[in-house]
Amino acid sequence: MADLLQIHEPGATPLPHDGEEAIAVGIDLGTTNCVVAISSEGKPEVLRDEDGEALVPSVVAYAPDGSAVVGGMAKMLILDRPEAVVSSIKRLMGRGLDDVKSLTGTLPYDVEPGETEGMVRLNVAGHRLTPVEISGDILAALKERAELHLGAKVDRAVVTVPAYFDDAARTATKDAARLAGLEVLRLVNEPTAAALAYGLDEGAEGIYAVYDLGGGTFDVSILKMQKGVFQVLATGGDAALGGDDFDHAIAEHFLAERAASQGAKVITSSEAKAALMTARLAKECLTDQPDGEWMISFDDIMTKHALDRETFEGLSRPLVEHTVRICHDVIADAGITPDDIQGVVLVGGSTRVPLVRQLVAAEFRHEPLADINPDEVVAVGAARQAEALTVGSDTLLLDVTPLSLGIETMGQMVEKIIPRNTPIPVAKRQEFTTFQDGQSAMSIHAVQGEREMVDQNRSLAQFALRGIPPMTAGAARIEVTFAVDADGLLTVSAREATTGVESQIEVKPSYGLSDEEMRDMLYDSMKHAKDDMERRLLAEARVEAERSLNAVVAALRVDGDLLTADERAAIDAALQTVTDAMAGTDRDIINGLAEDLEVATRPFAEKRMDRGIREALSGHSVEDFEDADEEPAVKAEESA
Amino acid sequence: MQADPTETLTPFTGHACPQECWSCKGPVALEDLFCPTCSTIQPLGQVDHFKRLDLEATFDLDVNDLDRRYFELQGKLHPDRFATKTSQERTLSMQQATSLNDAYETLKDSLKRADYLVHMMGQNVLPEGCQLISAPDLLEEAMELREALAMAETADDIDAIAARAAGDIDDCEIGLSKAFAGEDIEGACALTTRLKYLRKLTDEVRQQRAKMTAMS
Numbered sequence: 001m002a003d004l005l006q007i008h009e010p011g012a013t014p015l016p017h018d019g020e021e022a023i024a025v026g027i028d029l030g031t032t033n034c035v036v037a038i039s040s041e042g043k044p045e046v047l048r049d050e051d052g053e054a055l056v057p058s059v060v061a062y063a064p065d066g067s068a069v070v071g072g073m074a075k076m077l078i079l080d081r082p083e084a085v086v087s088s089i090k091r092l093m094g095r096g097l098d099d100v101k102s103l104t105g106t107l108p109y110d111v112e113p114g115e116t117e118g119m120v121r122l123n124v125a126g127h128r129l130t131p132v133e134i135s136g137d138i139l140a141a142l143k144e145r146a147e148l149h150l151g152a153k154v155d156r157a158v159v160t161v162p163a164y165f166d167d168a169a170r171t172a173t174k175d176a177a178r179l180a181g182l183e184v185l186r187l188v189n190e191p192t193a194a195a196l197a198y199g200l201d202e203g204a205e206g207i208y209a210v211y212d213l214g215g216g217t218f219d220v221s222i223l224k225m226q227k228g229v230f231q232v233l234a235t236g237g238d239a240a241l242g243g244d245d246f247d248h249a250i251a252e253h254f255l256a257e258r259a260a261s262q263g264a265k266v267i268t269s270s271e272a273k274a275a276l277m278t279a280r281l282a283k284e285c286l287t288d289q290p291d292g293e294w295m296i297s298f299d300d301i302m303t304k305h306a307l308d309r310e311t312f313e314g315l316s317r318p319l320v321e322h323t324v325r326i327c328h329d330v331i332a333d334a335g336i337t338p339d340d341i342q343g344v345v346l347v348g349g350s351t352r353v354p355l356v357r358q359l360v361a362a363e364f365r366h367e368p369l370a371d372i373n374p375d376e377v378v379a380v381g382a383a384r385q386a387e388a389l390t391v392g393s394d395t396l397l398l399d400v401t402p403l404s405l406g407i408e409t410m411g412q413m414v415e416k417i418i419p420r421n422t423p424i425p426v427a428k429r430q431e432f433t434t435f436q437d438g439q440s441a442m443s444i445h446a447v448q449g450e451r452e453m454v455d456q457n458r459s460l461a462q463f464a465l466r467g468i469p470p471m472t473a474g475a476a477r478i479e480v481t482f483a484v485d486a487d488g489l490l491t492v493s494a495r496e497a498t499t500g501v502e503s504q505i506e507v508k509p510s511y512g513l514s515d516e517e518m519r520d521m522l523y524d525s526m527k528h529a530k531d532d533m534e535r536r537l538l539a540e541a542r543v544e545a546e547r548s549l550n551a552v553v554a555a556l557r558v559d560g561d562l563l564t565a566d567e568r569a570a571i572d573a574a575l576q577t578v579t580d581a582m583a584g585t586d587r588d589i590i591n592g593l594a595e596d597l598e599v600a601t602r603p604f605a606e607k608r609m610d611r612g613i614r615e616a617l618s619g620h621s622v623e624d625f626e627d628a629d630e631e632p633a634v635k636a637e638e639s640a
Numbered sequence: 641m642q643a644d645p646t647e648t649l650t651p652f653t654g655h656a657c658p659q660e661c662w663s664c665k666g667p668v669a670l671e672d673l674f675c676p677t678c679s680t681i682q683p684l685g686q687v688d689h690f691k692r693l694d695l696e697a698t699f700d701l702d703v704n705d706l707d708r709r710y711f712e713l714q715g716k717l718h719p720d721r722f723a724t725k726t727s728q729e730r731t732l733s734m735q736q737a738t739s740l741n742d743a744y745e746t747l748k749d750s751l752k753r754a755d756y757l758v759h760m761m762g763q764n765v766l767p768e769g770c771q772l773i774s775a776p777d778l779l780e781e782a783m784e785l786r787e788a789l790a791m792a793e794t795a796d797d798i799d800a801i802a803a804r805a806a807g808d809i810d811d812c813e814i815g816l817s818k819a820f821a822g823e824d825i826e827g828a829c830a831l832t833t834r835l836k837y838l839r840k841l842t843d844e845v846r847q848q849r850a851k852m853t854a855m856s
Contacts, residue, residue, distance in 0.1 A: 185723050186720065186723065227711075229711045229715075231711075329850075332846065385720075388720065389720055389723035389724070390723065390724055392721075394715075396711065396714060396715050396718060396720070397720065398711075398714060398718075422741075422745065423741045423744070423745065424741070425719060425734050425737050425738045425741065426738060426741055426742070427738045427742075483738070485719070485734060486718070486719040486720065486734070486737075540726075540727075543724065543725065543726050544726050547663060547680070547725070547726050547729070548663075550678060550680075551661075551663040551664035551665075551678040551680065552664065554664055554675075554677050554678035554679065555664045555665070555666055555677055555678060557677075558666070558677045559666065559677070601665070602665075605660075605664075605665030605666070608665065608666045608667065608677075609658070609660060609665070609666070609667055611667070612658045612666065612667020613657065613658060613667065615667075616657060616658050616667070616669075
């Protein structure tokens with residue numbers, strides 16, 4: 001454990017200089033388990049504990065003082081101290097209470113009463129916590145695991161999310177990472193990450209399906225893989241369907257048996273947690289065993305429950321058939337037939353259930369590929385992508401929007417602006433107009449989903465464009481632009497075209513945290529928030545200064561002959577001072593000197609533009625000019 | 641698609657006046673994606689979808705060519721290539737990748753491609769575009785097929801309609817290819833309208849088929 005000595009207190013950590021950039025990690029933040037991996041020089045590695053275990057259970061136990069324990073230790077406390085333990089928190093990310101499944105009418109979470117709007121708050125061991133904070137604690141534990149392993153500070157990560165996660169859940173995940181002190185380089189869709197890992201390691205080419213059934217979410221993606229390009233053709237899923245639902249089905253079955261012998265009773269949320277835990281053990285056991293017997297014990301009454309695989313399959317069949325129907329639609333969306341598919345890759349622990357394998361094989365007409373570890377492959381893909389983003393790579397991920405994005409129009413109808421399965425990044429503009437004479441404001445309501453009516457889809461955000469000058473109905477031209485970035489996050493802007501009145505929002509979902517809440521949490525949770533901010537600003541200053549340096553050096557290489565010896569010496573000196581400053585840690589000095597460099601090179605830039613214009617006018621290229629014999633000129637390519 | 645105003649101001653053929661690279665301040669041609677001097681990513685040039693992908697403006701597009709060009713360019717322009725660059729470079733990459741996706745999506749699909757070409761070539765000839773169903777026989781055909789779809793009772797009935805529509809779509813695309821090659825803009829416009837309607841019908845057939853499968 002000599003590595004431990006290498007870890008510095010935040011703030012005391014020497015800042016990374018060029019060439020010794022800290023490694024970025026890949027994190028699979030799952031409903032049931034998490035995995036963290038790294039990749040260096042094309043070789044991914046899953047980080048394990050001293051027992052060789054890669055899976056960190058997504059379970060958090062809180063002590064009365066608010067400190068959190070994450071993973072196996074916390075999981076062991078579920079049966080003893082259920083009121084202090086939270087599991088499956090991912091199911092609440094970006095969600096309202098209506099979206100959460102109850103067990104015989106009881107939620108396996110102790111929800112703070114009186115909260116009907118905005119983000120859910122849970123009562124855990126006397127603390128009031130949001131799903132974002134709890135996920136943040138899980139991410140902080142994973143960050144710590146990576147730091148212990150690497151003996152260095154880790155502050156950048158690629159985090160995976162279910163492809164079918166909506167905008168609210170994606171934003172919540174990014175917020176959670178910020179609370180943990182991690183900058184998210186990219187949110188990558190889980191099936192896409194799995195395909196990346198699988199494709200690179202197995203050299204797969206052609207069209208593949210990834211069937212990803214995790215603890216709480218289901219995704220299926222169809223990808224075309226060729227020569228290092230991973231192009232998602234279509235994706236579909238259900239963000240609220242996973243192994244947890246198998247547990248729920250078994251637990252309901254057990255509790256119904258118990259009610260039959262002991263009489264019906266309303267259970268507490270702690271009892272619900274315990275019953276689900278028992279059901280889960282039963283499910284896992286039935287993967288290999290034909291039958292078994294389990295016990296449920298509360299109120300000092302123990303009941304025994306026998307279950308065989310056939311009964312379990314009867315309970316879970318409707319769920320699995322639902323996933324198969326989704327697969328069917330996604331194949332059609334991709335514009336292919338099952339015969340076009342070379343193979344289907346299974347991801348997620350729930351794909352161990354024999355019934356799942358059987359029905360998936362039938363739908364895709366291929367025995368699924370199970371020669372990968374379904375629990376670790378997503379984290380490996382995330383680590384690969386983290387390396388590609390920081391160090392560079394020839395592979396390319398081209399992903400799509402999982403759900404259509406639209407806007408509310410008259411009569412609560414949805415007008416789709418960006419259809420599902422559109423490659424990202426994407427921006428689309430649509431024009432709307434006013435409905436009444438003299439109308440001065442317009443409400444813009446962004447929704448996500450496939451249905452025709454607003455209330456059947458997820459509401460993402462609502463804002464108003466004000467200051468529209470009085471015009472007759474239908475005369476105003478309101479341009480609404482939806483832009484989805486490479487993380488799958490939406491920005492909506494609106495503009496009245498005749499006057500240019502503008503309004504823009506980054507979508508802050510209805511179930512998300514407000515900016516103030518986020519600021520307070522950051523302040524509370526990170527004592528070193530200021531240091532982290534400083535580090536980030538310094539890193540930005542360095543990147544910017546480096547860009548300026550490279551630009552000037554490149555210009556000198558091509559057009560250096562335009563300068564007199566004195567002018568050249570002055571620029572060289574300015575370059576040197578910026579280079580020296582970059583080795584230091586004062587970002588104001590770096591920024592200031594970089595600006596000075598821009599000023600110092602202004603006359604040089606003018607000479608270069610003059611030359612460029614002269615060449616363009618005469619129709620000559622660089623080689624035809626007088627300096628052609630000085631050196632074998634680097635050909636200025638006509639176009640890329 | 642509007643021509644770039646700066647292009648029309650330049651009285652010289654072939655060589656547009658160079659722009660200034662935002663990073664090294666050197667000269668850059670309008671169509672350059674990267675500065676020839678310092679290799680920094682440049683803002684979007686105003687070019688049509690075909691030019692953006694460096695393809696000939698034709699309906700008879702080789703889809704493999706399109707994919708190859710698209711992957712090649714996205715490999716240079718995608719935001720994943722700029723994750724650790726300055727915010728200005730990240731913004732430009734996002735804009736470039738967005739426009740590239742738009743061009744790719746438009747050209748990949750035969751209907752969108754036909755629609756785009758008609759607008760590119762014939763916007764002054766037929767300003768109303770291809771929205772109007774003017775041909776009476778097309779209207780009649782549409783009514784007839786809708787009715788058949790509504791009357792369909794078995795999966796086989798629906799599959800027969802789907803097969804007929806698929807055949808009609810193929811014919812339509814062959815016709816479009818000829819029309820564009822012969823610069824028959826009116827013909828291309830009529831066929832585009834017909835293709836639009838056939839696609840819509842195919843969607844409806846698919847939904848009906850899914851409904852029938854779900855009920856059985």
